[in-house]
Amino acid sequence: MSVYDDYDMTIGIECHVQLATKTKLFSTADNDARDKEPNTCVTPIDFGLPGMLPVLNREAVNLAIKAGKALNAPIARVSRFDRKHYYYPDLPKGYQTTQMYQPIILAGYVDAPMDDGSIVRVRIHHAHMEEDAGKLTHFNGYSLVDLNRAGTPLIEIVSEPDIHSAAAARAYATELYRLMTYAGVTHGDLYYGNMRFDVNISVAKKGSNVLGKRTEVKNLNSFRSVERAAEYECKRQIDLLERGERMIQETRGWNDDKQITTSQRSKEDAQDYRYMPDADIPPIVLTDEEIERIQAEVPMLPGEYREKWAELGLDKSVINSLLANQNYARVITEIQEKSGDNTAKRVAHWFSSALIAEGSGSEADETPVDNVGMYVSIDDLTALAEMTEKAEISSTNAKELFNELLGGARDPRALAEKQHMLQVSDEGAIGAIVDEVLADPASATSIADIKAGKDKAIGYLVGQVMKKSKGQANPGLAQKLIREKL
Amino acid sequence: MKSIRDYSSGSALENVNKAIAEAKADVDFHSLLCLTEERAIARAKKLDDGGKKGRLHGVPFVVKDNFLAFGGPTTAASKMLENFNAPLQATAVERLEAEGAICIGKANLDAFAHGGSTENSAFGPTKNAIDKSRVAGGSSGGSAVSVALGIVPFALGSDTGGSIRQPASFNGVVGVKPTYGTVSRYGVVAMASSTDTIGCFASNAADANLVMEIMSGQDRKDMTTLPDFWRDDYAFTKKKVGVIKPFMSDSVDIEVVSRVREYIEKLQGLGYEAEEVDLPMAKYSLGMYYIVTPAEIMSNLARYDGIRYGHRSKEAKNLGEVYTKSRAEGFEAENKRRIMIGSFVLSSGFFDAYYLKAQKARTLLVNEFRELFKQYDVLVGPVAPTPAFKLGENTTDPIKMYLADVMTVPASMAGLPAISVPAGVTQQGLPVGAQLIGDYTSDRALLELAEQVEGVI
Numbered sequence: 001m002s003v004y005d006d007y008d009m010t011i012g013i014e015c016h017v018q019l020a021t022k023t024k025l026f027s028t029a030d031n032d033a034r035d036k037e038p039n040t041c042v043t044p045i046d047f048g049l050p051g052m053l054p055v056l057n058r059e060a061v062n063l064a065i066k067a068g069k070a071l072n073a074p075i076a077r078v079s080r081f082d083r084k085h086y087y088y089p090d091l092p093k094g095y096q097t098t099q100m101y102q103p104i105i106l107a108g109y110v111d112a113p114m115d116d117g118s119i120v121r122v123r124i125h126h127a128h129m130e131e132d133a134g135k136l137t138h139f140n141g142y143s144l145v146d147l148n149r150a151g152t153p154l155i156e157i158v159s160e161p162d163i164h165s166a167a168a169a170r171a172y173a174t175e176l177y178r179l180m181t182y183a184g185v186t187h188g189d190l191y192y193g194n195m196r197f198d199v200n201i202s203v204a205k206k207g208s209n210v211l212g213k214r215t216e217v218k219n220l221n222s223f224r225s226v227e228r229a230a231e232y233e234c235k236r237q238i239d240l241l242e243r244g245e246r247m248i249q250e251t252r253g254w255n256d257d258k259q260i261t262t263s264q265r266s267k268e269d270a271q272d273y274r275y276m277p278d279a280d281i282p283p284i285v286l287t288d289e290e291i292e293r294i295q296a297e298v299p300m301l302p303g304e305y306r307e308k309w310a311e312l313g314l315d316k317s318v319i320n321s322l323l324a325n326q327n328y329a330r331v332i333t334e335i336q337e338k339s340g341d342n343t344a345k346r347v348a349h350w351f352s353s354a355l356i357a358e359g360s361g362s363e364a365d366e367t368p369v370d371n372v373g374m375y376v377s378i379d380d381l382t383a384l385a386e387m388t389e390k391a392e393i394s395s396t397n398a399k400e401l402f403n404e405l406l407g408g409a410r411d412p413r414a415l416a417e418k419q420h421m422l423q424v425s426d427e428g429a430i431g432a433i434v435d436e437v438l439a440d441p442a443s444a445t446s447i448a449d450i451k452a453g454k455d456k457a458i459g460y461l462v463g464q465v466m467k468k469s470k471g472q473a474n475p476g477l478a479q480k481l482i483r484e485k486l
Numbered sequence: 487m488k489s490i491r492d493y494s495s496g497s498a499l500e501n502v503n504k505a506i507a508e509a510k511a512d513v514d515f516h517s518l519l520c521l522t523e524e525r526a527i528a529r530a531k532k533l534d535d536g537g538k539k540g541r542l543h544g545v546p547f548v549v550k551d552n553f554l555a556f557g558g559p560t561t562a563a564s565k566m567l568e569n570f571n572a573p574l575q576a577t578a579v580e581r582l583e584a585e586g587a588i589c590i591g592k593a594n595l596d597a598f599a600h601g602g603s604t605e606n607s608a609f610g611p612t613k614n615a616i617d618k619s620r621v622a623g624g625s626s627g628g629s630a631v632s633v634a635l636g637i638v639p640f641a642l643g644s645d646t647g648g649s650i651r652q653p654a655s656f657n658g659v660v661g662v663k664p665t666y667g668t669v670s671r672y673g674v675v676a677m678a679s680s681t682d683t684i685g686c687f688a689s690n691a692a693d694a695n696l697v698m699e700i701m702s703g704q705d706r707k708d709m710t711t712l713p714d715f716w717r718d719d720y721a722f723t724k725k726k727v728g729v730i731k732p733f734m735s736d737s738v739d740i741e742v743v744s745r746v747r748e749y750i751e752k753l754q755g756l757g758y759e760a761e762e763v764d765l766p767m768a769k770y771s772l773g774m775y776y777i778v779t780p781a782e783i784m785s786n787l788a789r790y791d792g793i794r795y796g797h798r799s800k801e802a803k804n805l806g807e808v809y810t811k812s813r814a815e816g817f818e819a820e821n822k823r824r825i826m827i828g829s830f831v832l833s834s835g836f837f838d839a840y841y842l843k844a845q846k847a848r849t850l851l852v853n854e855f856r857e858l859f860k861q862y863d864v865l866v867g868p869v870a871p872t873p874a875f876k877l878g879e880n881t882t883d884p885i886k887m888y889l890a891d892v893m894t895v896p897a898s899m900a901g902l903p904a905i906s907v908p909a910g911v912t913q914q915g916l917p918v919g920a921q922l923i924g925d926y927t928s929d930r931a932l933l934e935l936a937e938q939v940e941g942v943i
Contacts, residue, residue: 044574048789050567051554051576051673053708083785085832087809094788145793274832276781276841279680282709 003242007203009234010211011163013122013172013226014198016154017180018132019063020187025131025153026054026097026281033148034192041148048092053280056081060153061284062294063185064104064129067155069295070179071124073108078285081129081278086271089145090134098156100275103128104284105155111303112168112175117316120168123160130154155185161200161211166234170227173197177223178302182326190221197226201233203241212237213247217254217261229254233261305329308336312345318352325355334378335385343385350402376405384412391474397421423474427481430465430473434481437464450486458482487659487689488639490545490696498530498544498588505546505590508637515613517622517631518548518591522557526590533586540585541700547582549642550629551592552599552675555579562675563607564597566790566797566816576673577708578642578684578701585700593628593641597818598787599649599677601625602890605881606820613877615657616917620874623653626687630657633687640688640697646677647775648869648894650685651906655869655919658908659687660694660936663894664929666901667712668698670705678782679710681775681898691907691936698929715927722863722931727753728763730923733867733893742868745918749909750866752942753935763858763865767851768896774851775895776888777831777844783821784828790816823884852900859925864935866922868893869906873916893921903929907936 021031027045030036045052068075082100105127112120134150136143157176163169177195181188188194202214215237217229233252240247252261300308302323309319309332322328328351336344384405388398393416401412401421409415416422424430437443443464449457458479465478493501506523526546533544549555552562554572561567579589596606604612604627612627614620615634622631626643630653633641643650645663654661662685669684676682684701688694703714729750734743750760792798792812799811817825831840858865870890880887897904902923909920924932 047794049573049795050560050562050570050675050789051552051572051671053672053676053710055707055709085785085788087788087791089791089793089805092789092794094791095785272834274784274829274834275837276785276832279678279782280676280708280710 004235004238006206007234007238008206008208009164009166009201009203009230010161011169011230012161012200013159013163013169014200015157015159015173015176016132016196016198017067017157017186018194019060019153019155019185021057021059021063021153023057023059024151025057025060025129027151029151031152033152034189036148038144038146038148042150046092046147046151048094054097054278056281056284057153060129061104063153064127064155065286065291065294066183066298067127067157067180067185068105068108069298070183070185070301071105071108071110071127071157073124073127074106075286075291076102076104076106077287078102078283079104080283081281082275083278084273084275086273088133089143090136090147090150092134092147092150096131096133097278097281098130099128101277102283105157110159110172110175110179112171113306113316113320114167114171120163120171122162122172125158125160127155127157130156166227166230169199169230170223173223173226175302178323182301183298193221196221199226199229199233201230201237203234203237212241213249215247215250215252215261216267217252218264220254225254225256228259229261232259236261299326299330300333305333308333309348312336312341312348314345314348318348321352321355322348325351328355331376331378331381335382338378339382339385342389343382346385346388347381350399353399354403354406377410380405380410380412387412387416391425391476392416392423393421394423394471394475397471420470420472422472424469424472425474425477427477430469430477431481431485433465433468433473434478434485437461437468438482438485440464447486487634488636489689490542490639490693492639493545496544498533498586499527501544502526502530502546502588502590505638508635509591509632512632512635512637514618515615515622515631515635516610517593517612517628517635517637519551519561519563519594519609519628520558521591522555522589525557526588529583529588533588540587541696542582543586545587545639546590547587547638547640547642548591548593548629548632549576549579549589550595550599550626550644552595552644552677553579553592553642554673554675555589555592557589558592560592560675561609562598563595563609564816564818564821565608566813567675568608568797570795572673574673577670577705579673581701582642582697590638591632593626593632593643594622595628596625596820598675598783598821599625599644599646600783600818600820600824602648602652602887603875603877603880604628604653605877606818608818611877614874616915617874619876620916621656621877621879623656623870623874625649625653627653630654630659630661630687633657633659633689640686640693642684642686644674644677645683645685645898646681647779647898648891650687651869651894651904651919651921652890654687654906655921656874656917658911658917658919659689660691660908661685661687661906661919662694662698662929662933663897663904664698664702665712665903665926667710668715668903668927668929669701670708670711672705672707676786678779679786680782681779681901683898691905691933691940694905695930695933695937698933712927716930718927720928720931722928722935724861724863725757726759726761726862728858728862728865729760730768730865730867731762731764732768734762737871738868739872741912742870742872742918745909745912746866746868746920749907749920749939752939753864753866755942756935756938758863760866761862763862765854765858765865765896767847767854770847771851771896771899772888772892774844774847774899775891776827777840778848778899780824780828781832781841782828783824784832787817787821787825792816820884848899851896855896855900855902863928864922864924864932866920869919869921870894873912873914873918897921897923902926903932905932905936907939
């Protein structure tokens with residue numbers, strides 16, 4: 001027993017999700033600032049000019065409504081915006097427009113699957129809409145302000161402190177990411193900070209019913225860093241307490257190079273944001289019909305895919321790797337519905353190995369869900385699966401053709417013909433080759449072995465038949481004929 | 487004073503030149519902060535060259551200098567925005583220009599519209615059009631005086647707690663504060679978002695009606711604007727006016743009360759029955775107003791940080807000083823007072839006790855008005871407790887200054903339309919305004935009623 005086992009860790013996560021709207025939350029400025037020159041995605045509203053007023057982007061509201069569905073949370077029929085005041089050069093109006101008192105997304109939950117197959121349920125306290133701030137770049141003696149990101153719509157998802165291990169924190173972050181990307185709420189580009197996690201961590205002696213003082217590690221943008229920061233912070237806090245020192249409530253940053261957290265600012269003398277309702281923006285009033293109509297547009301979510309695929313008997317690791325690409329998931333499910341479980345299962349395995357080959361399987365889930373560049377025709381995939389099932393093509397060749405299809409090729413039968421991959425299942429033709437192999441003196445030892453009961457030796461003979469047929473013989477048939485002829 | 491009709495015969499250029507000459511002749515009153523002469527003349531020449539003739543073709547006007555408008559800086563009468571040139575124009579200005587009106591200058595105001603005398607202007611006060619020793623009223627003092635002096639037939643102002651009605655009353659012109667949301671606030675330097683309204687001054691009710699009709703109507707750039715109601719069939723059918731009893735009390739100047747009573751008699755002459763009504767929440771209005779408004783002011787002035795535009799202190803050595811010194815130098819004392827009050831009432835732990843409570847009281851006030859409008863078409867009272875006071879008389883006593891708003895803030899807090907109409911003068915010759923408050927969207931009917939009264943000798 002180490003001293004670390006005497007403590008429980010408690011984690012709550014706040015996640016900022018950038019919404020995939022065309023324009024900003026309150027202006028018509030381009031919301032996609034990736035690779036744009038500084039201060040080019042800015043209107044007078046984002047610049048905070050005198051006399052400018054916010055105009056709420058309904059598309060952002062619609063995405064928040066969709067996020068609510070993914071979070072199993074009801075949508076408030078009436079929600080409002082408030083102003084959070086503080087001074088910083090990246091905040092043009094001197095306040096951030098957010099939802100303090102009446103958020104749009106009410107309490108919900110996320111069921112996050114753990115690697116061991118268990119599920120962690122994390123309750124969502126609420127999620128609210130708000131605008132992002134701009135960005136400062138510091139130089140020696142001066143700083144530059146870029147307002148391209150100022151006014152980008154966000155939802156902030158606030159969890160309850162239901163997470164009790166670093167692995168669960170990672171599982172929650174990963175699942176949240178999948179939910180938000182699948183629901184189409186965000187582009188999910190982690191490199192550009194499309195989702196950022198603030199992890200609140202505290203430790204307390206086991207059995208204590210009082211939570212310890214917490215620290216907040218801000219702005220983590222990968223699942224791995226969420227896990228590592230939680231691990232590090234937990235250990236740091238326990239060490240501190242064990243040394244008899246006092247925990248300070250503070251904000252800490254994650255140093256990815258050193259894999260440590262460092263103190264940023266104390267929260268003991270918390271800033272007063274002077275929240276007040278924003279009178280420039282009328283309340284968002286939604287009807288049940290509107291909410292239903294918008295939520296009906298949400299495609300299948302990861303949980304539903306898992307349920308569907310459970311019928312296919314796929315491994316959890318295969319399922320998780322498949323969920324890394326929403327298009328793959330969609331295609332597999334469509335095939336399952338059209339052509340049945342067997343075909344779907346075969347295709348699922350192909351996709352899974354392709355994903356693992358490209359390094360974005362369950363282990364490397366940092367890659368953004370890739371929803372572009374998928375041109376595989378479902379008919380082609382189904383045809384290939386059926387050819388394999390009917391043994392018209394070997395499974396090795398099928399995988400090869402699958403990769404060609406992924407690469408943009410069409411018509412698997414033509415491809416197979418062209419590459420002489422179609423298996424010969426004509427008994428006469430294969431029988432002739434079998435006769436040839438059996439007559440070959442080099443086969444004598446194997447024949448003797450088989451007759452002596454060493455059945456495994458048949459592999460050599462089948463291999464010879466395949467070789468002579470340039471891989472096109474149906475190996476099952478070849479084996480059957482060999483047995484018959486011996 | 488001039489009416490819009492006076493400009494129907496001349497060319498746009500003649501009209502503009504005449505107005506500019508009149509403006510330049512005002513060396514004593516300081517009604518305007520700048521003339522937008524070059525642009526006005528260019529626009530006039532262009533209008534004279536032909537094209538569509540709008541309803542205000544070639545009519546000169548001025549805007550309060552918190553409206554973003556081309557041709558000169560938009561200062562809000564503050565050092566903070568002394569050199570701020572707007573890259574766009576307020577919707578109200580755009581709509582007037584689309585009808586051929588020509589802005590010739592920017593009128594003085596209390597800095598950021600905080601005040602009731604125009605003495606808080608960073609560039610010196612505007613003087614009363616009738617008595618130069620007295621205040622113009624405020625905060626839209628420059629606009630009121632420019633109409634009273636006959637420089638222009640109409641002027642734009644903003645009214646948050648009386649900033650159009652009170653200077654209209656002090657200078658003997660018509661002043662309109664419309665229903666909240668009637669005219670877009672886009673492009674007007676924000677004071678208090680929940681009560682800011684855009685309105686106008688004119689020499690007569692019909693002119694004011696036309697200007698308001700042109701400016702009103704939904705604007706996608708201001709989410710709080712109402713769909714256009716100006717041409718709706720709104721008529722006063724109850725033929726009853728309520729005389730607001732607490733506004734006619736002994737604490738109000740006796741001559742003011744007399745002039746208002748005479749105005750009510752004219753309404754009676756038009757067939758309206760007059761009854762005294764109580765408005766118990768009225769006495770709390772000022773308290774509500776000076777909690778909610780400073781809170782919103784604190785918030786709306788937060789953007790003036792010296793980073794992107796506006797005054798930046800040359801003394802600042804670090805980020806903290808850019809904020810503190812730029813704001814200390816750029817804001818007037820009254821701006822700072824309101825920022826401090828607003829910061830206090832919104833501070834953690836006080837929000838419920840002040841802001842929230844004030845908003846609840848506001849709902850009660852709204853309900854009282856609602857009940858009254860079930861019985862009355864219009865509520866009547868004075869605009870201000872006194873005629874224009876002396877320059878400097880109230881500057882050292884902010885509470886006394888705030889008390890001058892006691893009769894204008896109720897309609898502001900409730901979002902109701904209210905107009906100030908000339909009701910005669912005191913023995914000293916100082917103008918007195920009567921205030922007509924109507925139900926939501928009764929704005930046009932109010933102005934038509936005022937027009938009828940103007941016809942009564």
